[in-house]
Amino acid sequence: MIRVQQGKFDIGAEMAEICEGDFAVGGVASFVGVVRDTGSGPDGFMTLEHYPGMTERKLADIEQQARARWDLANVLIVHRYGKLAVGEQIVLVITASAHRGAALEACHFLIDWLKTDAPFWKYEEDGQTGGWVGALESDDAAKLKWRD
Amino acid sequence: MNVLYFAWLRTKIGIGEETLELPEEVTTVSEFLDWLGQRGPTYLEALQDRSVVRVAVNQEYVPFDHVLAPDDEVALFPPVTGGMDGVT
Numbered sequence: 001m002i003r004v005q006q007g008k009f010d011i012g013a014e015m016a017e018i019c020e021g022d023f024a025v026g027g028v029a030s031f032v033g034v035v036r037d038t039g040s041g042p043d044g045f046m047t048l049e050h051y052p053g054m055t056e057r058k059l060a061d062i063e064q065q066a067r068a069r070w071d072l073a074n075v076l077i078v079h080r081y082g083k084l085a086v087g088e089q090i091v092l093v094i095t096a097s098a099h100r101g102a103a104l105e106a107c108h109f110l111i112d113w114l115k116t117d118a119p120f121w122k123y124e125e126d127g128q129t130g131g132w133v134g135a136l137e138s139d140d141a142a143k144l145k146w147r148d
Numbered sequence: 149m150n151v152l153y154f155a156w157l158r159t160k161i162g163i164g165e166e167t168l169e170l171p172e173e174v175t176t177v178s179e180f181l182d183w184l185g186q187r188g189p190t191y192l193e194a195l196q197d198r199s200v201v202r203v204a205v206n207q208e209y210v211p212f213d214h215v216l217a218p219d220d221e222v223a224l225f226p227p228v229t230g231g232m233d234g235v236t
Binding site: 049051053054057116117118119120121122123132133 | 152154155156158204207208223225226228229
């Protein structure tokens with residue numbers, strides 16, 4: 001199951017729900033991504049833009065790849081978008097399986113993939129200036145962040 | 149053809165979406181980007197470095213030699229930075 005949302009998520013509630021009533025589940029693995037302070041200070045925030053439609057399609061694709069590769073009872077990917085402050089949770093991956101190996105490996109696989117294929121872009125602000133993150137990787141250092 | 153722009157491509161070009169009618173001689177993504185660049189200085193600047201432009205057609209990544217159809221949804225955006233960059 002995948003969800004793309006602006007609102008926060010409750011890890012405990014999501015983990016409970018993913019294995020509720022499924023007594024074949026022997027292990028649940030999770031990963032939570034948090035907005036890190038990358039120099040903007042504790043008051044910094046980022047705005048995460050995405051491509052509605054394609055995001056859901058790419059997340060569903062990768063869920064299917066994980067399910068084809070490991071024997072998973074359930075998968076949940078929640079990815080937030082919009083304005084997020086330093087310290088806020090941004091992404092959640094939960095995998096449930098009969099065995100710990102499948103749950104842990106699939107969780108790792110899913111979060112690694114999210115970085116490279118899901119259409120999200122970050123705009124970081126520190127209250128005064130802002131710039132797109134990692135957008136001009138082939139450009140020189142001075143152009144690493146694009147500014148208005 | 150419906151064309152979408154995201155992240156700094158959107159802010160440089162100044163719009164997020166537009167409907168364009170392509171001339172007949174424009175068939176591939178690469179030719180489309182050449183043609184788009186001639187629409188004005190903001191387009192030209194946004195598209196000058198193709199190595200940082202990614203293209204999706206009907207919500208799937210495509211290479212620059214992909215052939216376009218008139219009713220395609222074409223999206224132009226920078227390399228993605230989702231999920232984990234800036235995330236521990």
